[in-house]
Amino acid sequence: MDSATISKPHERLAELLETELEGVNTLIRARMASRHAPRIPEVTAHLVEAGGKRLRPMLTLAAARLFDYPGDHHIKLAATVEFIHTATLLHDDVVDESGQRRGRPTANLLWDNKSSVLVGDYLFARSFQLMVETESLRVLDILANAAATIAEGEVLQMTAASNLATSEEVYLQVVRGKTAALFSAATEVGGVISGASEAQVQALFDFGDALGVAFQIADDLLDYQGDAAATGKNVGDDFRERKLTLPVIKAVAQATQEERAFWQRTIERGRQSEGDLEHALALMGKYGTLEATRADANRWADKAKAALDVLPDCEIRHLLSDLTDYVVSRLN
Amino acid sequence: MDSATISKPHERLAELLETELEGVNTLIRARMASRHAPRIPEVTAHLVEAGGKRLRPMLTLAAARLFDYPGDHHIKLAATVEFIHTATLLHDDVVDESGQRRGRPTANLLWDNKSSVLVGDYLFARSFQLMVETESLRVLDILANAAATIAEGEVLQMTAASNLATSEEVYLQVVRGKTAALFSAATEVGGVISGASEAQVQALFDFGDALGVAFQIADDLLDYQGDAAATGKNVGDDFRERKLTLPVIKAVAQATQEERAFWQRTIERGRQSEGDLEHALALMGKYGTLEATRADANRWADKAKAALDVLPDCEIRHLLSDLTDYVVSRLN
Numbered sequence: 001m002d003s004a005t006i007s008k009p010h011e012r013l014a015e016l017l018e019t020e021l022e023g024v025n026t027l028i029r030a031r032m033a034s035r036h037a038p039r040i041p042e043v044t045a046h047l048v049e050a051g052g053k054r055l056r057p058m059l060t061l062a063a064a065r066l067f068d069y070p071g072d073h074h075i076k077l078a079a080t081v082e083f084i085h086t087a088t089l090l091h092d093d094v095v096d097e098s099g100q101r102r103g104r105p106t107a108n109l110l111w112d113n114k115s116s117v118l119v120g121d122y123l124f125a126r127s128f129q130l131m132v133e134t135e136s137l138r139v140l141d142i143l144a145n146a147a148a149t150i151a152e153g154e155v156l157q158m159t160a161a162s163n164l165a166t167s168e169e170v171y172l173q174v175v176r177g178k179t180a181a182l183f184s185a186a187t188e189v190g191g192v193i194s195g196a197s198e199a200q201v202q203a204l205f206d207f208g209d210a211l212g213v214a215f216q217i218a219d220d221l222l223d224y225q226g227d228a229a230a231t232g233k234n235v236g237d238d239f240r241e242r243k244l245t246l247p248v249i250k251a252v253a254q255a256t257q258e259e260r261a262f263w264q265r266t267i268e269r270g271r272q273s274e275g276d277l278e279h280a281l282a283l284m285g286k287y288g289t290l291e292a293t294r295a296d297a298n299r300w301a302d303k304a305k306a307a308l309d310v311l312p313d314c315e316i317r318h319l320l321s322d323l324t325d326y327v328v329s330r331l332n
Numbered sequence: 333m334d335s336a337t338i339s340k341p342h343e344r345l346a347e348l349l350e351t352e353l354e355g356v357n358t359l360i361r362a363r364m365a366s367r368h369a370p371r372i373p374e375v376t377a378h379l380v381e382a383g384g385k386r387l388r389p390m391l392t393l394a395a396a397r398l399f400d401y402p403g404d405h406h407i408k409l410a411a412t413v414e415f416i417h418t419a420t421l422l423h424d425d426v427v428d429e430s431g432q433r434r435g436r437p438t439a440n441l442l443w444d445n446k447s448s449v450l451v452g453d454y455l456f457a458r459s460f461q462l463m464v465e466t467e468s469l470r471v472l473d474i475l476a477n478a479a480a481t482i483a484e485g486e487v488l489q490m491t492a493a494s495n496l497a498t499s500e501e502v503y504l505q506v507v508r509g510k511t512a513a514l515f516s517a518a519t520e521v522g523g524v525i526s527g528a529s530e531a532q533v534q535a536l537f538d539f540g541d542a543l544g545v546a547f548q549i550a551d552d553l554l555d556y557q558g559d560a561a562a563t564g565k566n567v568g569d570d571f572r573e574r575k576l577t578l579p580v581i582k583a584v585a586q587a588t589q590e591e592r593a594f595w596q597r598t599i600e601r602g603r604q605s606e607g608d609l610e611h612a613l614a615l616m617g618k619y620g621t622l623e624a625t626r627a628d629a630n631r632w633a634d635k636a637k638a639a640l641d642v643l644p645d646c647e648i649r650h651l652l653s654d655l656t657d658y659v660v661s662r663l664n
Binding site for chain 1: 454473488490
């Protein structure tokens with residue numbers, strides 16, 4: 001494929017799905033509103049309206065388009081998925097008291113913890129109402145299971161984040177909760193609502209799951225090798241926040257006794273000083289863990305693209321394949 | 333009715349529903365467990381196992397028993413309702429940063445904010461899975477709407493709590509979110525799952541709603557006139573936490589200019605000093621707002637008992653009526 005093809009596939013998807021996306025935006029605005037509590041749209045507007053890429057709702061719309069679904073439940077499900085995503089972001093923003101004490105930058109600069117929690121709950125409840133309107137028990141089952149995987153992954157991340165014993169397997173579980181569970185639910189419900197065959201529904205799940213894992217691994221890798229100007233993030237944020245991600249997990253697995261002591265001090269005990277990030281990067285360089293992490297991301301991307309094979313051969317399918325390439329192209 | 337009848341009706345209900353309640357407890361323990369995140373049962377156990385009265389699940393079981401429901405979905409729904417209640421408690425525990433700064437006692441002494449939020453989310457997700465297992469779209473619709481009312485009421489409470497403009501109407505909306513929405517959903521789904529008639533389902537909703545409102549008004553009144561030894565709460569906690577509840581709302585509505593300035597200082601601006609609680613109580617005495625609040629609670633209790641009329645005449649129904657009397661008997 002040439003470089004134009006992999007330029008911005010999500011923009012081309014957005015063009016192709018423009019009418020449906022407008023429907024999703026209209027529905028989101030309508031359902032965010034609260035007769036009784038004006039604080040709600042105030043808190044959510046900046047998240048929902050902030051010009052996000054609407055990647056997750058687009059996955060649902062794209063899955064439905066693959067099967068020329070004629071109804072409007074996919075609009076509801078796309079809004080559902082975006083509400084769940086936004087609620088998760090709000091709840092992630094809640095700051096540990098211990099976190100504050102360590103002087104970490106707070107993520108909820110604009111509102112207090114309580115607003116983040118309660119408005120997040122409101123969005124969860126709204127998403128729940130929306131999905132019930134589809135009257136599909138299978139869709140409800142998929143989304144209930146995704147919600148449990150997401151919540152379990154979040155708790156796991158909280159407890160495992162700074163624990164050097166965290167394995168690649170636990171990391172994958174966290175990644176599924178954090179990202180892949182909602183991606184795979186988004187694609188799967190799009191297929192279910194459109195009457196896709198079992199094999200196709202499974203393929204849509206597999207695609208969303210692998211795309212989500214690739215996406216999150218790429219994100220974690222970019223934290224260490226990204227271009228701050230392009231990503232808007234500072235290199236090493238995860239290190240400073242003592243988050244064990246794949247590049248570090250791979251380095252810890254091969255660490256000498258002395259190196260292990262370094263990771264214990266900086267990640268487990270959080271005693272960091274100048275030069276530590278540079279040393280961490282040097283250790284990752286020593287064992288080639290950034291390259292190994294990139295290879296993992298690429299493997300997941302390949303898996304995602306392979307899953308697409310049993311789906312109808314059309315422009316949307318090609319764009320989903322290009323989207324997958326794009327997610328990891330930032331790394332290569 | 334004699335005093336023995338109104339002694340502890342919830343204990344007699346628990347006796348009558350013992351087998352089902354054991355089923356609920358077993359299910360709760362099974363579904364709390366997390367293969368991946370052992371922190372979860374650790375956080376929830378103290379809430380779920382703390383020997384609560386299991387009032388809400390008992391309402392669901394009682395409603396099903398009224399119609400001799402032979403299945404086991406009522407066990408799932410009772411566990412659902414308890415999970416939602418526990419999740420709400422966990423999220424209520426999250427402390428405002430501003431709240432802490434004012435030196436308010438933190439409610440989440442045992443775990444940090446982040447654990448309360450994420451484990452609460454996990455319980456919500458688990459409750460969602462449980463209710464989907466009943467395969468009743470109507471049940472899902474009822475619980476989705478209850479979830480939205482609860483979340484909206486919580487946000488409303490947060491924004492209205494210290495605002496003197498809060499009317500009795502807004503207070504009622506908060507009370508519905510805080511308490512009555514889950515009571516009414518608990519009774520209603522018990523009827524729906526048992527195949528009760530439309531009139532009976534409506535009656536179960538009305539009963540749960542009015543009982544919940546009476547329960548919360550009683551709770552708010554006891555905060556000002558309770559026996560600290562019996563309730564385990566200190567008189568005036570709501571005043572100190574600047575929460576506008578019915579006794580104060582009624583006093584504010586009749587306040588002179590000078591009295592209004594007192595409420596503005598103590599509730600809106602939170603500048604309280606010694607003697608303020610006593611003065612607040614004197615103002616409530618002057619306008620008889622504790623008596624008026626008690627009369628309101630009794631009216632809601634009467635409404636709840638009246639709703640029971642169309643339900644099958646049996647011991648459970650009489651116990652639900654006694655339970656209603658018991659809720660307000662603490663006040664009389």
